[in-house]
Amino acid sequence: MKEFIKKLPKAELHIHIEGALEPDLMFRLATKNNIKIPYQTIEEVKAAYNFTNLQSFLDIYYAGANVLITKNDFYDMTWAYILKCVENNIIHTEIFFDPQTHTSRGISFDTVILGISEALKDAKEKYSITSNIIMCFLRHLSQEEAFKTFEECLSHKDKIIGIGLDSSELGHPPSKFKEVFQKAKEEGFKLVAHAGEEADYSYIYEALDLLDIQRIDHGVQAINSADLMQRLKDEQIPLTVCPNSNIELKVFDNYKQHNIKKLLDYGLNVTVNSDDPAYFKGYLNDNFINLCENIDLTKEDIIKLIRNSFNSSFISQEFKNEYINKLNNIGQN
Numbered sequence: 001m002k003e004f005i006k007k008l009p010k011a012e013l014h015i016h017i018e019g020a021l022e023p024d025l026m027f028r029l030a031t032k033n034n035i036k037i038p039y040q041t042i043e044e045v046k047a048a049y050n051f052t053n054l055q056s057f058l059d060i061y062y063a064g065a066n067v068l069i070t071k072n073d074f075y076d077m078t079w080a081y082i083l084k085c086v087e088n089n090i091i092h093t094e095i096f097f098d099p100q101t102h103t104s105r106g107i108s109f110d111t112v113i114l115g116i117s118e119a120l121k122d123a124k125e126k127y128s129i130t131s132n133i134i135m136c137f138l139r140h141l142s143q144e145e146a147f148k149t150f151e152e153c154l155s156h157k158d159k160i161i162g163i164g165l166d167s168s169e170l171g172h173p174p175s176k177f178k179e180v181f182q183k184a185k186e187e188g189f190k191l192v193a194h195a196g197e198e199a200d201y202s203y204i205y206e207a208l209d210l211l212d213i214q215r216i217d218h219g220v221q222a223i224n225s226a227d228l229m230q231r232l233k234d235e236q237i238p239l240t241v242c243p244n245s246n247i248e249l250k251v252f253d254n255y256k257q258h259n260i261k262k263l264l265d266y267g268l269n270v271t272v273n274s275d276d277p278a279y280f281k282g283y284l285n286d287n288f289i290n291l292c293e294n295i296d297l298t299k300e301d302i303i304k305l306i307r308n309s310f311n312s313s314f315i316s317q318e319f320k321n322e323y324i325n326k327l328n329n330i331g332q333n
């Protein structure tokens, strides 16, 4: 099964680029930029990646992002992820970034978006990897701050396809961001939001009904509402599920307890993604492999999950057709 997974072309729809910052690059940037980090060795960093819940991860993840200062730093972090895409046979990726994590430290919006987008442009030229960028608001901050960030992004509308919502979920429901999502919709952005990762399924209803989102990031708590499951099935709303993340952040006790197969068998539009691969012990192939080693996913299930990713992406129908044909051809051999 491992070889089968590796050879299939894939798309990734839920990856925070700051979550692809590997410890070795973190150290190099810390030294170059003269930024103090609370670790002496890579082993110490890895030992610190022992999370109890989402917040315990976010505290460490935001601290790690402090080493990113120049446009080149953002380029290098993004390029390192692109090399992982090549290794994992990811031919299309939709990347989240969190501008507020950086603008709050005095790094300009332009520095961040230009570093990321230039690496993605080079990825297209060198490896034919296609991509889209989704800007996320940090939900632990206010809607007013989200509006300020939204204003800043408008001069980069050509580079940003969509708007998302991430960070500390509990206590920060989608309803808090209703007006700024409405504005983003009027401006023509695609809309997504993290919902039902740690918080209950009412957050998924809010994301659908108040923010009018097109994909749910995570969404695994939907299983606790029969009505919501039926609706997600009827409307084929994509769920960008992140298995390694769910295990590392203790949403499920282990892979055998993960509900992805139940969601898939029920008929939901489920996809597999890596979330923050540098922090959660692996990239996209590892997520598929961990699932296969612990739950009965068939080859057809794997192909279905990947087909769902291509179909649920924000690329053109022409690209979707081309990529799905490629997937079907390779999947049959």
Ligand SMILES: Nc1ncnc2[nH]cnc12
Residues within 6 Å of the ligand: 016, 019, 054, 166, 167, 168, 169, 194, 197, 245, 275, 276
């Ligand atoms: N899994 C996650 N949930 C919410 N916010 C995040 N930011 C980075 N990873 C996240």
Ligand SMILES: [Zn+2]
Residues within 6 Å of the ligand: 014, 016, 166, 194, 217, 275
């Ligand atoms: Zn996420």
